[in-house]
Amino acid sequence: xxxxxxxxxxxxxxxxxxxxxxxxxxxxxxxxxxAADLPLARAQRVDNYLGLPGLSGTELLARFDAHARELxxxxxxxxxxxxxxxxxxxxxxxxxxxxxGRALILACGVGQGTPYPGELELLGAxxxxxxxxxxxxxxxxxxxxxxxxSHAPEEANYLQGLGCxxxxxxxxxxxxxxxxIPFVKAGEVAILxxxxxxxxxxxxxxxxxxxxxxxxxxxxxxxxxxxxxxxxPYLQVNRDMATxxxxxxxxxDCTGLPLQVSKAVGEGLVAGLRxxxxxxxx
Amino acid sequence: MALYHxxxxxxxxxxxxxxxVMVDFWASWCGPCRMLAPTIEKLAGQYxxxxxxxxxxxxxESALAGSLGIMSIPTVIFFKDGREIDRKVxxxxxxxxxxxxxxxx
Numbered sequence: 001x002x003x004x005x006x007x008x009x010x011x012x013x014x015x016x017x018x019x020x021x022x023x024x025x026x027x028x029x030x031x032x033x034x035a036a037d038l039p040l041a042r043a044q045r046v047d048n049y050l051g052l053p054g055l056s057g058t059e060l061l062a063r064f065d066a067h068a069r070e071l072x073x074x075x076x077x078x079x080x081x082x083x084x085x086x087x088x089x090x091x092x093x094x095x096x097x098x099x100x101g102r103a104l105i106l107a108c109g110v111g112q113g114t115p116y117p118g119e120l121e122l123l124g125a126x127x128x129x130x131x132x133x134x135x136x137x138x139x140x141x142x143x144x145x146x147x148x149x150s151h152a153p154e155e156a157n158y159l160q161g162l163g164c165x166x167x168x169x170x171x172x173x174x175x176x177x178x179x180x181i182p183f184v185k186a187g188e189v190a191i192l193x194x195x196x197x198x199x200x201x202x203x204x205x206x207x208x209x210x211x212x213x214x215x216x217x218x219x220x221x222x223x224x225x226x227x228x229x230x231x232x233p234y235l236q237v238n239r240d241m242a243t244x245x246x247x248x249x250x251x252x253d254c255t256g257l258p259l260q261v262s263k264a265v266g267e268g269l270v271a272g273l274r275x276x277x278x279x280x281x282x
Numbered sequence: 283m284a285l286y287h288x289x290x291x292x293x294x295x296x297x298x299x300x301x302x303v304m305v306d307f308w309a310s311w312c313g314p315c316r317m318l319a320p321t322i323e324k325l326a327g328q329y330x331x332x333x334x335x336x337x338x339x340x341x342x343e344s345a346l347a348g349s350l351g352i353m354s355i356p357t358v359i360f361f362k363d364g365r366e367i368d369r370k371v372x373x374x375x376x377x378x379x380x381x382x383x384x385x386x387x
Contacts, residue, residue, distance in 0.1 A: 093313030124371030
């Protein structure tokens with residue numbers, strides 16, 4: 001599937017960018033977690049969004065989604081795992097599928113948080129972000145799923161179905177988790193191992209395992225697309241919301257403070273327009 | 283251009299030849315693996331006659347993947363003189379692989 005613009009992130013920045021690119025007659029796909037997983041969905045009431053005070057985050061997201069769909073923006077709910085430049089565009093892996101776009105807009109927020117101790121050191125050596133990709137490699141082995149998204153219980157059940165011995169670590173036991181899967185109440189976790197994962201420390205327990213699946217609702221931009229320049233924890237962008245990589249724009253929380261809807265929508269507008277212009281020049 | 287699809291025996295023979303070998307471990311349900319495939323095909327053409335380039339389907343060859351300690355795919359392993367000299371885990375740009383190849387030709 002080929003699109004003019006692929007937007008990664010379905011919050012206000014991503015949908016604003018998508019709307020602007022559609023207005024410029026570009027085909028647009030938005031790849032994101034379901035609305036319920038977005039940080040804005042947790043806002044009880046947003047009072048500083050100009051002209052529309054008093055709506056909940058969920059109501060705002062529903063309006064943004066309706067607006068984008070009405071203009072013909074396509075949506076795909078899933079986790080974008082990797083993006084890669086190709087000749088004339090980008091591949092984006094959405095779990096086991098691959099989509100293609102000519103320009104990329106990153107609006108993936110900052111909800112990913114800081115990496116857990118041991119996460120980056122042991123990435124690819126037992127730490128995985130993708131149950132569908134790597135699950136088969138852990139058949140018959142102990143794995144810990146660190147559930148941080150609404151899809152995580154489903155993915156844990158999938159791993160258990162493959163024959164992995166799953167333990168699920170999260171602040172509370174989620175609905176939909178198979179009753180056969182032991183649950184450990186844990187806010188923070190630490191991943192232990194020298195060269196390969198040997199255990200996860202979660203909720204005061206040491207869980208011996210060979211694999212740990214960190215299932216957040218989004219992959220951080222640095223993991224998603226290598227080579228992006230950062231300014232501290234945020235993506236480096238210019239006034240056109242262009243990153244250091246040609247054809248890659250960014251908007252919203254991932255570019256920096258303040259983490260506000262109005263700022264995200266405004267940046268999304270700039271990113272969407274500039275991405276469309278970039279395509280017109282190409 | 284030759285791009286080999288190795289089973290355990292095929293890979294053993296290629297490695298035992300002592301030549302520079304680059305092997306991509308993948309599976310069909312892995313999106314990043316599918317994205318890497320065109321790069322591997324291109325490199326097979328670019329290094330034709332100099333490097334043995336191949337792929338291993340971890341679904342069909344799970345014991346082989348296990349014996350090599352593959353814990354995440356895509357993983358690309360480089361062999362020379364009959365032993366592993368490097369491995370790259372995760373999707374990377376072509377330069378990450380050509381750097382290893384060029385340094386070991």
